[in-house]
Amino acid sequence: xxxxxxxxxxxxxxxxxxxxxxxxxxxxxxxxxxxxxxxxxxxxxxxxxxxxxxxxxxxxxxxxxxxxxxxxxxxxxxxxxxxxxxxxxxxxxxxxxxxxxxxxxxxxxxxxxxxxxxxxxxxxxxxxxxxxxxxxxxxxxxxxxxxxxxxxxxxxxxxxxxxxxxxxxxxxxxxxxxxxxxxxxxxxxxxxxxxxxxxxxxxxxxxxxxxxxxxxxxxxxxxxxxxxxxxxxxxxxxxxxxxxxxxxxxxxxxxxxxxxxxxxxxxxxxxxxxxxxxxxxxxxxxxxxxxxxxxxxxxxxxxxxxxxxxxxxxxxxxxxxxxx
Amino acid sequence: xxxxxxxxxxxxxxxxxxxxxxxxxxxxxxxxxxxxxxxxxxxxxxxxxxxxxxxxxxxxxxxxxxxxxxxxxxxxxxxxxxxxxxxxxxxxxxxxxxxxxxxxxxxxxxxxxxxxxxxxxxxxxxxxxxxxxxxxxxxxxxxxxxxxxxxxxxxxxxxxxxxxxxxxxxxxxxxxxxxxxxxxxxxxxxxxxxxxxxxxxxxxxxxxxxxxxxxxxxxxxxxxxxxxxxxxxxxxxxxxxxxxxxxxxxxxxxxxxxxxxxxxxxxxxxxxxxxxxxxxxxxxxxxxxxxxxxxxxxxxxxxxxxxxxxxxxxxxxxxxxxxxxxxxxxx
Numbered sequence: 001x002x003x004x005x006x007x008x009x010x011x012x013x014x015x016x017x018x019x020x021x022x023x024x025x026x027x028x029x030x031x032x033x034x035x036x037x038x039x040x041x042x043x044x045x046x047x048x049x050x051x052x053x054x055x056x057x058x059x060x061x062x063x064x065x066x067x068x069x070x071x072x073x074x075x076x077x078x079x080x081x082x083x084x085x086x087x088x089x090x091x092x093x094x095x096x097x098x099x100x101x102x103x104x105x106x107x108x109x110x111x112x113x114x115x116x117x118x119x120x121x122x123x124x125x126x127x128x129x130x131x132x133x134x135x136x137x138x139x140x141x142x143x144x145x146x147x148x149x150x151x152x153x154x155x156x157x158x159x160x161x162x163x164x165x166x167x168x169x170x171x172x173x174x175x176x177x178x179x180x181x182x183x184x185x186x187x188x189x190x191x192x193x194x195x196x197x198x199x200x201x202x203x204x205x206x207x208x209x210x211x212x213x214x215x216x217x218x219x220x221x222x223x224x225x226x227x228x229x230x231x232x233x234x235x236x237x238x239x240x241x242x243x244x245x246x247x248x249x250x251x252x253x254x255x256x257x258x259x260x261x262x263x264x265x266x267x268x269x270x271x272x273x274x275x276x277x278x279x280x281x282x283x284x285x286x287x288x289x290x291x292x293x294x295x296x297x298x299x300x301x302x303x304x305x306x307x308x309x310x311x312x313x314x315x316x317x318x319x320x321x322x323x324x
Numbered sequence: 325x326x327x328x329x330x331x332x333x334x335x336x337x338x339x340x341x342x343x344x345x346x347x348x349x350x351x352x353x354x355x356x357x358x359x360x361x362x363x364x365x366x367x368x369x370x371x372x373x374x375x376x377x378x379x380x381x382x383x384x385x386x387x388x389x390x391x392x393x394x395x396x397x398x399x400x401x402x403x404x405x406x407x408x409x410x411x412x413x414x415x416x417x418x419x420x421x422x423x424x425x426x427x428x429x430x431x432x433x434x435x436x437x438x439x440x441x442x443x444x445x446x447x448x449x450x451x452x453x454x455x456x457x458x459x460x461x462x463x464x465x466x467x468x469x470x471x472x473x474x475x476x477x478x479x480x481x482x483x484x485x486x487x488x489x490x491x492x493x494x495x496x497x498x499x500x501x502x503x504x505x506x507x508x509x510x511x512x513x514x515x516x517x518x519x520x521x522x523x524x525x526x527x528x529x530x531x532x533x534x535x536x537x538x539x540x541x542x543x544x545x546x547x548x549x550x551x552x553x554x555x556x557x558x559x560x561x562x563x564x565x566x567x568x569x570x571x572x573x574x575x576x577x578x579x580x581x582x583x584x585x586x587x588x589x590x591x592x593x594x595x596x597x598x599x600x601x602x603x604x605x606x607x608x609x610x611x612x613x614x615x616x617x618x619x620x621x622x623x624x625x626x627x628x629x630x631x632x633x634x635x636x637x638x639x640x641x642x643x644x645x646x647x648x649x650x651x652x653x654x655x
Contacts, residue, residue: 061477
């Protein structure tokens, strides 16, 4: 019997460069009186100041799947840990996976799509990245990991805002937007934030892809760019031909998978009354019919890529050639 | 198992249901007592009477055993040995670690693992440890002698805990999880994170790739005498031929008991070429390999079959499911 989204245990991935305030956020989540219990997968024991018998140590063992794709890496330890935690189903309401400061979030996210059992029993809720308002700009220059964490995020806590001026803060926000224009940014001090802004985001839930950030799509297709990481977005008012679109996106993500960190789209296919939504992590794509287009809604297809060395012109031409 | 052919095609009337209440991680027969290890940390002994023991302070993660004892490892950091009379002892305890794998060895010895470390504890004498390159995915004792096969990322390691010799490495890219020795010690097979098995022919190190499954293989067992390796993971029981010295290379597997749901667990009869085959929908069939004859042992109901065990004489079968149902059939 297929399990509905709500039966699945939500998993939040918590990333952030060293010293940004990840552990502080984690301690906050665990100590606030929200009446929920979380199982926590950590890399360092002892940093968590909360007594929780569901804190599990992980080894961050990343390995490639033997499926011929170099970007299809998963966290083997996480598969085993979640198998184990599932034995205690009912003891907790959600799982939080804390990664090390130097970790790439992709293998963690991909684990939830690649492993059948993990994918059937849990659902990735969101990638939450804690960023240091004072030091992020420097890290974006010298640490590719920090850039990956920003590019990958659904929610960004721009933390330690008390240590920077307003101008510096706006500047660092612009830098974040340049890499990832569709994450929700929250300004915080000492990682102080309402829990419902971090957990229960449904960022990977196809049913909750309502719109691709309108701010991002101002002026048709506007793009922001960092030196090498950028996001691009395209829109088409002409309906797409599924027989053209699917081969194109599959070939593209197979070939450019290592460079494309995330992708998302809302699509209108010819002779199809339903919105088709998809989202992807590197080469792994997840898509489905969502709901019928409403009468008051423009049937516009929109697609977004966040990645490195994206050939914007080729992507746009490829996308527009998928029209029916 | 000549008696099977003359029995009706359903023996569900012989099934005594046992309400276990928690997902079944593993089951073994301790003499005539079926010992069920449950996800919530309890062990249920089903014999003349039913006894419930609080074995672990958390989830039971792995189970092994022999005729006299059930060995369990938990997320409470404990390794517990339980006998059929309900007596038990803690063999090891380390707070804050998970005991991921356990294996019952010869002469009352045990092996277990926590993270990347494998432990061997003889009944008498000094315990030994071995650090592996990555987390241990599976542990298995050789059919004879004190030798351990340890599955991990990138292959498997063969370790004589009582010898000074350097452990032997068997390499194959990928994440290896379950591990099993062939009864004559000639082959080692692992289940992989991918939907495939890998094997090594020990005399010459030849590789054996067994693939084509639609999903990860979670359960495998050699049939009596070791002629076949029965496996889960497909919508039929897939049996690889291990009857010759070469192993299954270049040969097609035998497919038995096809259905429209997947096989979740297999259990090999200890004396005859018969397997118990459990499915995702809770059904269990007994299947004779020679002619594919099937007998219904449990009708579809509830969750997937997660554990199967035959009594040592082959006269009884214990069944456990993911949603906490248990059953006992005395043939």
